[in-house]
Amino acid sequence: MDYFIELFFGGLTRGSIYALIALGYTMVYGIIGLINFAHGEIYMIGAFTSFIVATVLSIYGFPLLAIVVIAGLAAAVWSSAYGFTVEKLAYRPLRKAPRLAPLISAIGMSIFLQNYVLLAQTSDFLPFPELIPEFAFMEPVAHVVGSSDLVILITTTLVMVSLTCLIKFTKIGKAMRATAQDKTMAVLVGINVDRVISATFIIGSALAAIGGLLIASHIGQINFYIGFIAGIKAFTAAVLGGIGSIPGAVLGSLVLGLTESFATGYVSSDYEDVFAFSLLVLILIFKPSGLLGKAETKKV
Amino acid sequence: MFPVKELKRSLLISIWFAFLTFPIMVIKVDAIERTVAYRWDNMFFVAFGSFVISILAKVFILRKERRAGLKKVKKEIAEPFVQRILREPRFLYPLSLAVLVFALVFPSIFSTYQTNIMTTALMYVVLGLGLNIVVGVAGLLDLGYVAFYAVGAYSYALLNLHFDMGFWAVLPIGGLFAAFLGVLLGFPVLRLRGDYLAIVTLGFGEIIRLVLENWNAFSQGPSGIANIPRPGFFGMQMSFESGITYIYYIVVALVVFTIFVVNRLQNSRLGRAWLALREDEIACQAMGIDKTKTKLIAFSLGAFWAGLVGVIFAAKTTFVNPASFTFLESAIILSIVVLGGMGSIVGVICGALILILMPEYLRALSEYRMLAFGGILVVMMVFKPDGIISNVRRSYRFKKQSPKQVNES
Numbered sequence: 275m276d277y278f279i280e281l282f283f284g285g286l287t288r289g290s291i292y293a294l295i296a297l298g299y300t301m302v303y304g305i306i307g308l309i310n311f312a313h314g315e316i317y318m319i320g321a322f323t324s325f326i327v328a329t330v331l332s333i334y335g336f337p338l339l340a341i342v343v344i345a346g347l348a349a350a351v352w353s354s355a356y357g358f359t360v361e362k363l364a365y366r367p368l369r370k371a372p373r374l375a376p377l378i379s380a381i382g383m384s385i386f387l388q389n390y391v392l393l394a395q396t397s398d399f400l401p402f403p404e405l406i407p408e409f410a411f412m413e414p415v416a417h418v419v420g421s422s423d424l425v426i427l428i429t430t431t432l433v434m435v436s437l438t439c440l441i442k443f444t445k446i447g448k449a450m451r452a453t454a455q456d457k458t459m460a461v462l463v464g465i466n467v468d469r470v471i472s473a474t475f476i477i478g479s480a481l482a483a484i485g486g487l488l489i490a491s492h493i494g495q496i497n498f499y500i501g502f503i504a505g506i507k508a509f510t511a512a513v514l515g516g517i518g519s520i521p522g523a524v525l526g527s528l529v530l531g532l533t534e535s536f537a538t539g540y541v542s543s544d545y546e547d548v549f550a551f552s553l554l555v556l557i558l559i560f561k562p563s564g565l566l567g568k569a570e571t572k573k574v
Numbered sequence: 575m576f577p578v579k580e581l582k583r584s585l586l587i588s589i590w591f592a593f594l595t596f597p598i599m600v601i602k603v604d605a606i607e608r609t610v611a612y613r614w615d616n617m618f619f620v621a622f623g624s625f626v627i628s629i630l631a632k633v634f635i636l637r638k639e640r641r642a643g644l645k646k647v648k649k650e651i652a653e654p655f656v657q658r659i660l661r662e663p664r665f666l667y668p669l670s671l672a673v674l675v676f677a678l679v680f681p682s683i684f685s686t687y688q689t690n691i692m693t694t695a696l697m698y699v700v701l702g703l704g705l706n707i708v709v710g711v712a713g714l715l716d717l718g719y720v721a722f723y724a725v726g727a728y729s730y731a732l733l734n735l736h737f738d739m740g741f742w743a744v745l746p747i748g749g750l751f752a753a754f755l756g757v758l759l760g761f762p763v764l765r766l767r768g769d770y771l772a773i774v775t776l777g778f779g780e781i782i783r784l785v786l787e788n789w790n791a792f793s794q795g796p797s798g799i800a801n802i803p804r805p806g807f808f809g810m811q812m813s814f815e816s817g818i819t820y821i822y823y824i825v826v827a828l829v830v831f832t833i834f835v836v837n838r839l840q841n842s843r844l845g846r847a848w849l850a851l852r853e854d855e856i857a858c859q860a861m862g863i864d865k866t867k868t869k870l871i872a873f874s875l876g877a878f879w880a881g882l883v884g885v886i887f888a889a890k891t892t893f894v895n896p897a898s899f900t901f902l903e904s905a906i907i908l909s910i911v912v913l914g915g916m917g918s919i920v921g922v923i924c925g926a927l928i929l930i931l932m933p934e935y936l937r938a939l940s941e942y943r944m945l946a947f948g949g950i951l952v953v954m955m956v957f958k959p960d961g962i963i964s965n966v967r968r969s970y971r972f973k974k975q976s977p978k979q980v981n982e983s
Contacts, residue, residue, distance in 0.1 A: 309769045329603040330610050355594050367956045375955045378912055382951025389945040394599045401605050544788040551777035559762040
């Protein structure tokens with residue numbers, strides 16, 4: 275039973291990290307209908323930035339709490355800056371281009387960013403500093419649920435709640451929903467669509483950066499390639515839940531995280547990624563609109 | 575000539591990029607030694623580089639706008655030089671003959687090393703042409719193309735290992751295996767919309783690679799299969815060098831065969847159906863084209879060529895392992911198609927030769943190769959989405975007849 279609970283919480287943690295990345299995918303897809311392939315790379319850059327900042331600060335002898343806060347902020351700021359720039363350079367000029375063009379541009383951006391980090395930093399695995407301490411009160415259950423699991427679960431829940439509030443109640447959130455529904459109409463009622471799209475990229479990137487920080491300190495190492503697999507998996511999660519739908523992304527991520535965790539725990543750990551991809555293929559075949567997505571009918 | 579406002583803008587851009595790349599380009603930490611190195615020179619390069627690039631880009635855009643304005647006045651759009659040559663049979667045939675003759679005498683002029691590189695490049699030409707059917711003509715973005723390539727390579731390696739089958743026997747089998755797998759995968763997923771299809775094929779490519787890596791009993795895992803024999807010629811024993819030349823000729827023959835088939839296909843009923851599907855699926859179905867069947871044929875034909883090249887790849891390197899079949903490989907083949915010009919045969923050939931030969935001859939820049947690939951994909955999409963040599967749709971042209979001709983007829 276302990277093993278089951280351990281796997282369950284492991285899956286939940288995994289799932290909530292996926293959710294942080296998947297939200298970026300789903301928001302961007304909801305608004306401009308583009309699979310932002312470079313999103314995984316934004317997450318990787320977030321993890322790298324927080325790694326660099328945290329290590330520098332710890333060398334200069336800052337206290338742990340300050341390190342966590344500053345590293346998290348730096349990661350969010352720089353990731354958002356990257357997300358913003360990528361959108362401006364690679365996607366905005368292609369807004370009216372045929373469907374394949376922005377997708378290929380996104381793949382190019384992803385390869386570019388990966389190799390940029392590879393060349394500017396290193397190709398080795400880097401040891402990520404432990405930013406989340408072992409809490410004393412977690413001692414009795416530490417063998418099934420680690421402290422970092424707890425922190426990740428709490429943080430992601432907070433982030434999701436605030437994101438929901440942002441989209442439901444603020445002006446920019448309303449503008450986002452309007453743009454997602456109908457871009458032309460949104461322009462007609464006076465919404466600056468370009469700015470809304472930029473805001474979407476910035477928010478999505480900041481979420482991915484927080485995910486990057488959390489998972490890097492959970493796993494304890496990073497390299498330039500982590501974005502690719504994480505990006506694909508988060509995308510899988512977004513599709514699983516129904517791309518374009520925000521609660522769907524969260525649900526899909528949790529389902530994916532749990533599936534992976536149980537499959538690797540009870541079947542085989544060699545095929546971890548295979549399970550995720552097979553799940554994706556199966557979902558797309560049997561329910562292409564995802565768990566919570568609405569089936570689209572194209573009108574002529 | 576160049577407005578001050580633009581200079582100011584470029585300056586802002588360079589400051590923005592200096593800020594953007596600050597943590598990753600400038601700071602380098604060593605977590606074990608606990609030291610920090612600041613590389614300020616990188617910041618200077620980034621700022622200066624982005625300043626220059628932003629000015630160049632602006633100039634380019636201004637020129638393009640001016641030209642677009644001129645074109646409207648002239649009304650008739652001048653056809654690019656290359657395309658005029660390609661359309662005229664009296665230029666095209668001698669030119670292709672010259673290229674073919676050059677390709678045939680290549681091994682006797684250049685060294686074995688050069689021949690080997692050329693073989694690789696030509697293999698990518700075939701891969702590019704195969705993917706071109708799927709992506710360029712039929713408009714199905716396949717990001718797991720390398721999976722079919724792997725299937726071809728492994729079918730030669732395994733059939734040879736277990737059943738001692740020769741190259742020529744496996745060549746069609748490998749292709750058919752890949753095509754079969756294409757049908758198998760395509761059947762369920764081709765109903766999906768374009769971007770979903772991209773992800774599923776990407777996932778499929780990764781699954782194939784992971785299975786090859788982990789299923790030790792079947793594929794010998796990450797260490798791969800070695801000692802695959804080179805192709806034989808009626809049981810003749812060949813030296814190493816003549817073996818390479820021999821493979822080169824096989825690949826040249828394959829390239830010619832592929833060009834012939836693809837060219838015939840593009841102008842066939844099926845080819846027109848593909849183009850129509852790419853443009854508008856619904857209209858296409860309304861015209862009575864079986865969407866699934868047409869897509870499936872494109873998908874499996876593309877896979878067939880990947881399988882063929884896979885077999886040749888295994889025979890050429892005499893060694894296969896899963897590391898040769900990563901997503902990066904798919905991305906390279908895709909860049910070939912995109913760079914060359916989607917749907918254009920000559921474009922894809924040029925794209926393959928440029929992308930594969932350039933890094934070989936610019937060894938010093940090999941580190942930056944993938945960076946350049948990524949950059950090229952983005953820049954091409956933004957500035958010239960049609961590729962180097964864009965495809966020209968076959969269309970009927972109204973020819974002005976001279977009065978003399980009219981009188982004669």
